[in-house]
Amino acid sequence: MIGSELAGVDQRLPGGAPPVLMYHSVQDYVSDPYRVTVRPERFARQLRWLRLRGWTGVGMGELLRAHRRGRARGLVGLTFDDGYADFDDTVVATLREHGFTATVFVLAHRLGGYNAWDGDGPRKSLMNAEQVRRVARQGMEIGSHGLLHRPLSELPHTEMVDEVHRSRAELTELLGVAVEGFCYPYGDLDRRTMREVDQAGYSYACAVRPASLACGLAIPRIHVGDRDNELRLEAKRWRARLRPVQ
Template sequence: MAAPDNRRRSSVPWVAMYHSVNDCTEDPYRITVTPERLDKQLTWLRRRGLHGVSMARLLAARAEGRGHDLVGLTFDDGYADFLTEALPVLRRHRCTATLFVLPGRLGGDNAWDPLGPRKPLLTADGIRRAADEGVEIGSHGLTHVDLTKADDLTLKKETVDSRADLSALLGTEIDGFCYPYGTIDRRAMDAVREAGYGYGCAIDPGELNGLHALPRVHIGQDDNTLRLFLKYRLHGLRRRPVEGLR
């Protein structure tokens, strides 16, 4: 039997959005998956001939008309459990990923979530360790502010200053941005582009399109193989092709 035509099914890149990987007994915002669930989800990808990679690798391949078997793996907020719980699972499946962090909250916690447990965030050293393991580091803003509600000064700090801080921390240019809460409008998208980022990840960008308004799919603890299959198929049907990618 001929191999499935991933090109036909993948008119828009499939990007999975994760957050914390840990115990999810208390998880009111549905931001946590257990390491065991992540392992099963990545196993599902591999069995379908798909491979989880960083956004940098995914976008580079798609810009050349390749990589239709690649899935972007993104982890928002920069939780400390990325190193201890997520990274070993990624290694086991030979996957890479993009980690979006908050340089204004290094070593802090998820104070923007009023309910649920406090989850520690990576320190500067933790972010360096992730980068040394081949993880792409991107900005999630400075402090996890909804950019669509930010004044001009805050918008500039959250985009320009966060990129500068991470570049200084890692000694390299930062190409990726992730909109806090996934919310995006034209003003926020323009600010991210003008700050020098090569791409920006949202959730549902609506009418906005292009490399600075990339849609993603939330992946949670309840996403078993059937739900993953449906999300994978429906994503390609619901989303428009991204301008600038093939």
């Protein structure tokens, strides 16, 4: 269990929590060394499979509110890390075709930039401020991914605090509504960063893999890639259900 230094944080991952899928970029590609890109055709098939299985994709805020009310049956969380421009160009239209929504976690100090942290990968454009506002108007939830996409547990304390607090403040100002969700870059977290996320006022935070720290501020997710057909998605979903979370 999480130690007393996180007293006041909701330390329990809600029992029977619905699955959460983790995407990054959706576009055609030649090289993808970090396996963060899904081709549009594959993405459309994945969403169609979810819908035919009776699932409805929603953003994290909606998913967690429904779960607290006991009404999350048939819902699956859809999340997109980094805020790539293809979320606006490609993803939103495909989501809306199926009546789905999603949460996109953006980097407050890289709006309109590119994925400079992926030194060996292809350059990918990130949404600018107007694109972020546009997808929010279309029903998508905007969350914070920090300022610059840095591993928070490795940063000096003042820089880590800045990544967590300033990103929420700036995105809230940009959107005119409070940003409720945070996503740890690289899935990198520890008790110190989780405590800061809580103190910054976020309602939830997403991690990557399940771990002993899993709770409402470290929600594990299922990575989805371009090779994931229907059988692979089903296998990943069942593995996630069977994997113990403390």
